[in-house]
Amino acid sequence: MKEVDVILKHLPDRETVKELIYQVGFLKNLLNFAKSNKIMMRICSLALIGIMSLGVSIAAAGITLGLKVNYAGAFIATIKNSGVFDTAREIAVNHIESSDAESVIESPSFSMTLTVSNRLDSAVAVADAIIQNTGDVVEAAALTVNGERVACAEAELINSLVEARRTAFDISGAQNSSDFTDEVKTVTGYFLKSEISDSNELVSVIDSLDVKTVSVLTSDTEIPFSKETVKTSKQLIGYSKITTAGQNGITRKTENIEAINGEIVTRSELESVVVKEPVTQVTTVGTAISTASAAQRSEERSAGFICPLKRGSFVITSYYGDGRNHKGIDLGADKGTSIYAAASGTVIFSGYDGDYGYSVVIDHGNGYKTRYAHASALCVKKGQTVNQGDVVAYVGSTGYSTGNHLHFEIIKNGSRVNPVSYIGLD
Ligand SMILES: [Zn+2]
Incomplete structure (x- = not known):
């Protein structure tokens, strides 16, 4: 076996040599067989030497024997020997996240081939090819x-x-x-x-x-504005006006909310800041029964009118103005209470007049007229002359009225003025 020894010395590594030895085994058998026949031995020796010489020259050129691996119906690699596949199988099994991975790796079939040494596939590459080609394995x-x-x-x-x-x-x-x-x-x-x-x-x-959620939540809440009333004697009783509009303030609260699956476990306030102060709403109300100057009121008192109802028979239920543009004074009294002419003059109206109901208007000359409204009954006729203090009608609640009262007006030069000072009720 001198020839084999010579070859062993020249071949690059043991694994390859083993493969080679395996492959040339049949030649050795052939040789043994040939020993019995001198002629055959001669022929076989020559053939063997020829083949071995070829092996030496192949090894010298980097050409080597390899195994083509056919796996799951596809050619997947060329490897040095079947051991490479075994290693690759091990790597692949370790790569597959399953204890059962071994069972899905299929058996390969090999076929002998000649190849260049540096074209042989590594076990890692083969492992990858095994994984890619195993139908039961997915990424x-x-x-x-x-x-x-x-x-x-x-x-x-x-x-x-x-x-x-x-x-x-x-x-x-x-x-x-x-x-x-x-x-x-x-x-x-x-x-x-x-x-x-x-x-x-x-x-x-x-x-x-289970999910733990920590939330920092900022929310605004309104601070309702407060209200205050300011009185002024510069406006008539009943006057009411919002002189400063109220504005709600804003509190900005920052909370830390911890919840498990949306169920709040803890809730704590981190900060609470008033970012906008509320503005107090101011309502100005009038307290005056007349806005006339003292001199003017004194002059009105001496204009010569008397109160159309007897003192003690009435209560003032509404002043002139009164926040509803009331153009007279209301004197609440029992139905049937006598209404007297506030001054002498001529009756220019006596009858029913819409909202005024049964009413009388007396012209006093000198630009003044007086009206007596909501009467239950009238005692004078249009055109009639009356003296101050004459009964012209009786208190009632006719026309636009909600109770027995006298609505009394003084009309000066066509305008209804505040009668309060004229009839001494200021
Ligand atoms: Zn009235």
């Missing part, structure tokens, strides 16, 4: 909770569902930070198709994860 992700795998699916699907669950309890408008109470991770890798979770199961697993 996916495992969802782990506290390190324990609970589901398996497409990574993108898991991530989107997990993210949706994590942020499900975020408070709109708040600064939220949310996280799972357990350690939730997505681990990508290769999995067996049989391990991929049903989508309903995946959703239910993810929806059962």
